[in-house]
Each structure stands twice: as structure tokens, then as C-alpha cells.
Amino acid sequence: MIIADPGRVLIVDDEPQILKSYTATLKLSGVKQVVAESDSRRTLEHLAGGAVDVVILDLFMPQPNGMELLPELRERFPQVPVVVVTAAYEPERVVECMKLGAFDYLVKPVENERLLTVLRQAFEWKAMMAQVHDLRDHLVQDRLDHPEAFSDLVTRSRKMRSLFQYLEVLARSPQPVLITGESGTGKELVARALHRLVGSPGELVAINVAGLDDAMFSDALFGHKRSAFTGADQPREGLIARAAGGLLFLDEIGDLGELSQVKLLRLLQESEYYPIGADTPRRSEARIVCATNRDLKKLVAAGKFRNDLYYRLNVHHVALPPLRERKEDIPLLLEHFIARTAEGLGTPPPSYPQELLELLATYHFPGNIRELQGMVSDAVARCQGRMISQAPFRAGMTTGHPPAVLATVPAGNDAAAQRLVEEIWGHFPTLREAEDLLVRLALKTANGNQGTAATMLGLKRQTFNVRLKVKKSKGSKIP
Structure with a gap:
């Protein structure tokens, strides 16, 4: 399991072999900053510098022991999760540690996979808490620190400004981002804004995954070694490698095939991948951003999109409003x-x-x-x-799009359409009644502008004017 450069870990344990083992495991898994401390008296000193993100704390040590340190750590540094490690499993002590605020409780000997899983969860929790606080500050102060990053997005909308504030906060997180919205709302422009906010040296690499079968998806993202398959005369670097230190934008993610979904899930979970034909994994250093105009929840319910992948992608969700x-x-x-x-x-x-x-x-x-x-x-x-x-x-504007209210009626469901019409009028309307209502609503919406009302009804202005005169002559209540 790879943990992509999350921050600094402080390990406090009086056993040198444990310190050495944990340090090696963490560094091999991508944690570059590990501080090993055998003297528990220096624990608070390390945290006072403000550079510690997670503490791994042994319970049984010379004074002060872990049970004495834990409540002080949680009181003075509540933003730093503490993972407790002990050589004995005692249910009462587990309960006591959790009540005192421990993030998790591990029993020695701790399997490497278990240690890394808990550590990654602790980093994610800390990042989430920081984002909540940052977002609160942005919204309360109505603050936008980097408006230049959104120069491609032309808007004065309050909804869009709130999204910009959210993007500034989540830019500091390494977690994937899911951008949803109808076609034409500017999802790729949002991805480009996020790339500017991150400020990383890597490039933004975009690919539309709709229509890619599993082989094409794997080759495009992961690349291949020479002779990996027939026709692979030269090695190919995948888009993940090309986006190293930058952002990989996967558009139309809702159309991704089932096998490709499994591979994407593994990439997100492990931060590593295998080029086609390779026996050793490569580490991914690209931020993943996905976009879709489809309802992923409905796809999950229909069995067309993996539930675990959806929740992995949906850590940060940016929902763009339609125009x-x-x-x-x-x-x-x-x-x-x-x-x-x-x-x-x-x-x-x-x-x-x-x-x-x-x-x-x-x-x-x-x-x-x-x-x-x-x-x-x-x-x-x-x-x-x-x-x-x-x-x-x-x-x-006169290309024949259905009214929004009727668009909610499934195609071919005449009974539902009839119920909707009768609900509006209280009975099944005559053509004259229906036409009179549409004309009145069009004129009201257009603030009395007959040319605009005619466009809304799909008529030429001259034709609309003639109908108005006829209706008024027949006593219709048309303004």
C-alpha cells in the first residue's frame, strides 16, 4: 500500500526495534517524514513545533506512559490523531483509550497492512477536519484567496462563488475530486481551475473515457512495455506517468466499463499501477479528477457502476449548476x-x-x-x-425542447401525462383552454414582449400577433 506523501508521523515507543521496523515500513510506503522517539518525555516537545500530523503512541513506556500522555495530547493538539499501540489486548483499556480520544487502537505485533490502513485513515480524517475549518472560514468571511485561478469561468453567481471557495479548500487535499453537471456547464474549466490552485509543476492531462474498452483504457492510462502485446514495438508511457506531479482529468467517468472500474479503484486505493506487460508496480503521483453528466447514484443502483468506486471518487464532490x-x-x-x-x-x-x-x-x-x-x-x-x-x-430557441414540467413524465407514459395535465386544469382541457394558458404564461414570462413570447411558443411574431387578435375578438382573457 502506498500513502502519497501525507505529512509527518511521530512514533513514540521505548523499543528500538519497533521504532526501526515501523520507520522502515512507513518510508517504503511513501511516508517521507518519520520521526522516531524513544523518550516519551519529548513527545509534547515534538508536537509543539506544529509539524506533526499523526502520532503512533505506545502505551507501556517509562514515565510518562501512553495512558498519561494521551489525554494531554488530545487536549493540547486536538487536530492531531493519535493511534495507540500496545502489546496486550485489554477490552477495558481499549474502551478507556477511545473515550480519551484515541483515533484507533492496535495490538502488537501489528501487521504492516493494518498499520498502513489505519495510518491512511488518520491522514484522511485530519485532512477532512482541516478542510471543514478552512471552508467555514472561507464562507463566513466570504473569502476568495486566488480569484485569478477562476479567470476562465465567467460568473457573478453566488452559487459559483461558493463553489470557488470550496475548490480553494479542497485544492490542498490529495484525495480525488468528482465534478458533476449537465453537458455544457464547464466541468473541464473547473478541472483547469483546480490545477492552477494546486500549483504543482506537473501538467493537466485530460482524457474522455467514454467508448474506451478495457484494453484501450489500460494502455492509455498505464502504458505498456515493449513486446507486451502484438504490435507493441516500443514502450509507451501512460497518461498517469505523464501527469506525475499534476492532475489527471477523466471525463465521462459514468461510461467507464466494469473491468476498467476495478483497475481505477485499485489505482485510487493503492496509488500504484502496472504498465501492461510489467511485473513490478509503478507509483502514481497524479491527482485524479473525474467528471460526468450522468447520475452515478442511479448507475450504482442499477448495477452499472461500482458502489466502492463511487464512494472513493465522491470524497470531494463539485456539483455545477445549470445555466x-x-x-x-x-x-x-x-x-x-x-x-x-x-x-x-x-x-x-x-x-x-x-x-x-x-x-x-x-x-x-x-x-x-x-x-x-x-x-x-x-x-x-x-x-x-x-x-x-x-x-x-x-x-x-425554437428547436422543440419539451417543457421542464413535462420532461419529468417518462416517454410513452400517456397515463402519467394525462394525470399531470388534469392536475393543472382540474379537468382535461380543451385546445382553446390549453392555448390560452400557454399564451398568458408566455406573455407574463416575457414581461409583455410579444416577440419574446412568440419565440417561447415556437411561432413567428406576425403569426403570434394574428392569434392574439383572434383570441381577443373571441373573448379570451389575454392581457
Whole structure:
């Protein structure tokens, strides 16, 4: 088991052979900073320097013994987990140690695997507590320490700012990050921001794993040795090695095959991997970040995604809101994409009518920011004067997406659709009743702008105006 450079461990034990054995085990497993102390009187001195992350404490030592040290350690250094080790298993003493705040209790002789498992859990607990405190401070003070890291993410949304604060905190953790959100919400941009926050010298390496079979996945991530399989004339370095000291971004993780899921789980648990054809493992030094637009909980329930892998990935979860939940960003994004598209075309950025913002505010953007970017790019490219036309936007908004309320009804479930319709009206409506309601709602949502309301209903403005006149002449309650 590899523990990726977690911090400093203090081992306090009066037996030199134990100190030597534990130190060797930890260093071979990736713990670079190990302090071995045989004099228990110096324990507090080591912790007073603030550089100790976990203590491994023997109970039976010359004064002060472990039972005397434990409560003082927990009182003065509550952020440092203490793993108690003793030569005798006594249930009463175990209970007493746990009540005094011990993180865990191990009985000698301690198997290396057991020691490393407990130690890794202690490091994870300490990191989690530090993140909770940091996040609390960020939110209470509304603090953002590195706003430049988020320069690619154009926003004024309070939700997005909270996510940025969370990203600043989790950047200090070595644990994997899971980014979820609908297509077009900017998941890869978030991964790039995280890479900047980490500030490591390694590069960001991205791969879309959707459609990769197990052989392709293994070769892409782990690489292979020469002659590992037919056609392997040269050795190949995998993406994990390429991302050493940096960040490996696995997109569309929800589409990963079952065998590949097992290999990814082992990589996350052990921090090591085998290149294809290799007999010895290589250590992974890449931070793993995964992204998906699918609901992993539903995939787990359906047996299509491993439960243990889900919880291993979900240590830090960044859920990006869709554009329809952050519409205050539309004006900023509109101006940003206009300027960027015009720069690419080598033309001055055109202006836009105020009515365009009102039009965009009524749209639900199923394709999110990527859809808005496409609309803007098309409109700027078509622009012949100093102001872009609303026509390309209207065309993009009338492609026939179902209303959000009806989208919750399973396809083909006519009975559910009928119940929903009757719940709205109290009876099965006539076509006139349904049309009148839709027209009233469209006009209300568009703040009375008939052109915008027409776009929402998928009609040309002239056609909509004619229908309004006909409805009013027949006594319909249309404003």
C-alpha cells in the first residue's frame, strides 16, 4: 500500500526495534517524514513545533506512559490523531483509550497492512477536519484567496462563488475530486481551475473515457512495455506517468466499463499501477479528477457502476449548476462570447439590443453555456452592421425542447401525462383552454414582449400577433 506523501508521523515507543521496523515500513510506503522517539518525555516537545500530523503512541513506556500522555495530547493538539499501540489486548483499556480520544487502537505485533490502513485513515480524517475549518472560514468571511485561478469561468453567481471557495479548500487535499453537471456547464474549466490552485509543476492531462474498452483504457492510462502485446514495438508511457506531479482529468467517468472500474479503484486505493506487460508496480503521483453528466447514484443502483468506486471518487464532490439556475450570468457570458468571437474573426465586437437579454432570460438552455456560446458565435458571424440580430437566437430557441414540467413524465407514459395535465386544469382541457394558458404564461414570462413570447411558443411574431387578435375578438382573457 502506498500513502502519497501525507505529512509527518511521530512514533513514540521505548523499543528500538519497533521504532526501526515501523520507520522502515512507513518510508517504503511513501511516508517521507518519520520521526522516531524513544523518550516519551519529548513527545509534547515534538508536537509543539506544529509539524506533526499523526502520532503512533505506545502505551507501556517509562514515565510518562501512553495512558498519561494521551489525554494531554488530545487536549493540547486536538487536530492531531493519535493511534495507540500496545502489546496486550485489554477490552477495558481499549474502551478507556477511545473515550480519551484515541483515533484507533492496535495490538502488537501489528501487521504492516493494518498499520498502513489505519495510518491512511488518520491522514484522511485530519485532512477532512482541516478542510471543514478552512471552508467555514472561507464562507463566513466570504473569502476568495486566488480569484485569478477562476479567470476562465465567467460568473457573478453566488452559487459559483461558493463553489470557488470550496475548490480553494479542497485544492490542498490529495484525495480525488468528482465534478458533476449537465453537458455544457464547464466541468473541464473547473478541472483547469483546480490545477492552477494546486500549483504543482506537473501538467493537466485530460482524457474522455467514454467508448474506451478495457484494453484501450489500460494502455492509455498505464502504458505498456515493449513486446507486451502484438504490435507493441516500443514502450509507451501512460497518461498517469505523464501527469506525475499534476492532475489527471477523466471525463465521462459514468461510461467507464466494469473491468476498467476495478483497475481505477485499485489505482485510487493503492496509488500504484502496472504498465501492461510489467511485473513490478509503478507509483502514481497524479491527482485524479473525474467528471460526468450522468447520475452515478442511479448507475450504482442499477448495477452499472461500482458502489466502492463511487464512494472513493465522491470524497470531494463539485456539483455545477445549470445555466438556467444562474441566469444572472447571462449578460456577462453574452458580452464575453461576443468579444471572443469578434476577436477570432478579426472584427470589432458588435453591440446587442437590450431586448436580447430579455429574450435569453426566458430560455431554459438545455445545452447550458456551450449552447449560449454557439448561439453567440453564429449571431456574430452573421452580423453585417454594428448590432447583432436576435434572429439567430430565436432560431436556436425554437428547436422543440419539451417543457421542464413535462420532461419529468417518462416517454410513452400517456397515463402519467394525462394525470399531470388534469392536475393543472382540474379537468382535461380543451385546445382553446390549453392555448390560452400557454399564451398568458408566455406573455407574463416575457414581461409583455410579444416577440419574446412568440419565440417561447415556437411561432413567428406576425403569426403570434394574428392569434392574439383572434383570441381577443373571441373573448379570451389575454392581457
